Amino acid sequence: MNNDIWAKVLAALKGTLGANNFSNWIEPLEFLHLNGGVATFNVPTNFIGNYVNQNFSDQIIYQLNKQGQDVQRVKFTVPSQAAAKPVVRKVAAADDIAGSPIDARFTFDNFIVGKPNELAHAAARRVAEGGPVTFNPLFLYGGVGLGKTHLMHAIAHELQRRSPDLNVLYLSAEQFMYRFITALRERKMMDFKQLFRSVDVLMVDDVQFMAGKDSTQEEFFHTFNALIDGQKQIIISADRAPGEIKDLEERIKSRLQCGLVVDLHPTDYELRLGILQSKVDYYATQYTELQIAPGVLEFLAHRISTNVRVLEGALTRLFAFASLVGREITLELTQDCLSDVLKASDRKVTVEEIQRKVSEHYNIRLSDMIGPKRLRTYARPRQIAMYLAKRMTNRSLPEIGRRFGGRDHTTVMHGVRRIEELKVLDSQIADDLELLRRALEE
Numbered sequence: 001m002n003n004d005i006w007a008k009v010l011a012a013l014k015g016t017l018g019a020n021n022f023s024n025w026i027e028p029l030e031f032l033h034l035n036g037g038v039a040t041f042n043v044p045t046n047f048i049g050n051y052v053n054q055n056f057s058d059q060i061i062y063q064l065n066k067q068g069q070d071v072q073r074v075k076f077t078v079p080s081q082a083a084a085k086p087v088v089r090k091v092a093a094a095d096d097i098a099g100s101p102i103d104a105r106f107t108f109d110n111f112i113v114g115k116p117n118e119l120a121h122a123a124a125r126r127v128a129e130g131g132p133v134t135f136n137p138l139f140l141y142g143g144v145g146l147g148k149t150h151l152m153h154a155i156a157h158e159l160q161r162r163s164p165d166l167n168v169l170y171l172s173a174e175q176f177m178y179r180f181i182t183a184l185r186e187r188k189m190m191d192f193k194q195l196f197r198s199v200d201v202l203m204v205d206d207v208q209f210m211a212g213k214d215s216t217q218e219e220f221f222h223t224f225n226a227l228i229d230g231q232k233q234i235i236i237s238a239d240r241a242p243g244e245i246k247d248l249e250e251r252i253k254s255r256l257q258c259g260l261v262v263d264l265h266p267t268d269y270e271l272r273l274g275i276l277q278s279k280v281d282y283y284a285t286q287y288t289e290l291q292i293a294p295g296v297l298e299f300l301a302h303r304i305s306t307n308v309r310v311l312e313g314a315l316t317r318l319f320a321f322a323s324l325v326g327r328e329i330t331l332e333l334t335q336d337c338l339s340d341v342l343k344a345s346d347r348k349v350t351v352e353e354i355q356r357k358v359s360e361h362y363n364i365r366l367s368d369m370i371g372p373k374r375l376r377t378y379a380r381p382r383q384i385a386m387y388l389a390k391r392m393t394n395r396s397l398p399e400i401g402r403r404f405g406g407r408d409h410t411t412v413m414h415g416v417r418r419i420e421e422l423k424v425l426d427s428q429i430a431d432d433l434e435l436l437r438r439a440l441e442e
């Protein structure tokens, strides 16, 4: 993003927020960079960063989107000398190893738990209780935007709430590398080692970035071992399991696996709906004048991919848009406002693929699934495939019926309803559905 665009955003914000708000809160922001949907700004103090985040981030995102920038989140950092409250406390010259600030929004209270993330959440909760270290390291992994960073920040919050004197350091693998290289260059390796080994809890996010960076890995390995030996808690996140990170030394992989490895699964419909609902409750306090029509959240939970960041970005945009045009959030307004997001996350799954996957899963022949046999061995998988076809494609009931050997749309409707009922009553069916949905979304 260039400065011209930011200048346009500033001009628009001045118009919508008023001169006072603008000079107090917006003018002090210094745009740094835009990466992966996150626009980062320097702010003079954490207080300003938090305030802007809580009160104006939606408007900033809206204006950036309006200028064609793909921004879903804004982040505020305090340049290190000015850092009012570095994450690491009680460490001499904390500035040398200050990690990233802990995001005040990422708490356990704001984390919605569902089947795909319940294990990761439980493990994070356990670590956040502090006390004797039980599993070390805790290794959290999962796809983009599924809540790894959120859980790590939540652990940091909780640990610091319980024991304010604990030295908790959270940083990304890239920052670790940067600190390491700087220490090498400035010949301050002893300080680096000493400082890193003096933390009580070390959290390293996105450790897959260390792949192929041999000397950083080497140093990380020593830091890691020293902390584990000292019974200090380590929490690591990555986008995949330790064994699957290429170009990571074997000894590190095996070290990373020796604690508890838990993954965050892609979100399912229920979890997405829960997250949307909680965000709407939050927005309701900000946009008191806004109404949201029934069915909108369900629509979004069905149509938007598994990435929670995309889901949140869509909702933020929707609220900002509805508030600016002063209209109720209806399905129609949602489709208009989010047409690009909806298109991008349109699943291209076909009825045929669903039939194939389901018949493989239940080990029946495709021809039996589509054919007339009424035995439960065939009828149940058939209903499951009909249900998935209804949920995962845009096909109408008559169209689905045609693809299932020319069945009537009422048969499809009956099948879909039956599975909806069974999903609640029969956990095996619920698990099968989730497994199939995931396999089809891949």
Ligand SMILES: Nc1ncnc2c1ncn2[C@@H]1O[C@H](COP(=O)(O)OP(=O)(O)OP(=O)(O)O)[C@@H](O)[C@H]1O
Binding pocket: 106, 110, 111, 112, 113, 117, 142, 143, 144, 145, 146, 147, 148, 149, 150, 151, 206, 239, 275, 308, 309, 312
């Ligand atoms: N279960 C959840 N409940 C509430 N919010 C969630 C949940 N999962 C993710 N989020 C939100 O989604 C956004 C993305 O989450 P986060 O940054 O933790 O993802 P990540 O797994 O670290 O992704 P990346 O791989 O890109 O680093 C955050 O705003 C986070 O608060």
